[in-house]
Amino acid sequence: MHHWLLKSEPDVFSFDHLKKRPKKTEPWNGVRNYQVRNMMRDQMNVGDLGFFYHSSCPVPGIAGVVKIVKEAYPDPTQFDPSSEYFDAGSKREDPRWLMVDVKWEADFSTFVSLDILRAEPELAELLILRRGNRLSITTVEASHFQHICALGGLKF
Numbered sequence: 742m743h744h745w746l747l748k749s750e751p752d753v754f755s756f757d758h759l760k761k762r763p764k765k766t767e768p769w770n771g772v773r774n775y776q777v778r779n780m781m782r783d784q785m786n787v788g789d790l791g792f793f794y795h796s797s798c799p800v801p802g803i804a805g806v807v808k809i810v811k812e813a814y815p816d817p818t819q820f821d822p823s824s825e826y827f828d829a830g831s832k833r834e835d836p837r838w839l840m841v842d843v844k845w846e847a848d849f850s851t852f853v854s855l856d857i858l859r860a861e862p863e864l865a866e867l868l869i870l871r872r873g874n875r876l877s878i879t880t881v882e883a884s885h886f887q888h889i890c891a892l893g894g895l896k897f
Contacts, residue, residue, distance in 0.1 A: 745791030811842035849893030
């Protein structure tokens with residue numbers, strides 16, 4: 742099993758939005774980075790767990806845990822001229838961009854802020870803490886996953 746950190750701006754789509762969706766499930770669309778697309782295509786599997794990270798907000802951090810419930814498939818927003826994620830170069834017969842479906846798995850009893858993550862020496866190698874890392878999805882080591890869950894008040 743792999744572990745992930747998925748970033749979203751909470752004013753666009755938050756962890757609370759996910760919990761209110763039918764079946765608490767939502768497509769993770771709009772990814773327009775080849776490295777992230779390749780991770781979704783080649784490494785993400787149904788059953789993998791990830792963190793839902795609120796970014797670009799006053800207090801960034803991890804709100805809870807999600808599960809990958811559908812493997813990578815073509816993102817329809819790439820074909821929609823009215824979408825902010827439209828890509829005129831992508832063709833239906835050879836789609837460029839993919840998405841996965843995520844499902845709410847568990848809330849943290851304690852929001853794990855970026856400051857909390859930075860204060861933990863055991864998490865020094867966490868990709869989200871590296872300077873200049875702007876990827877919307879990153880891998881998380883199993884030991885980091887367990888440590889962060891404990892910080893949030895969960896055991897997995």
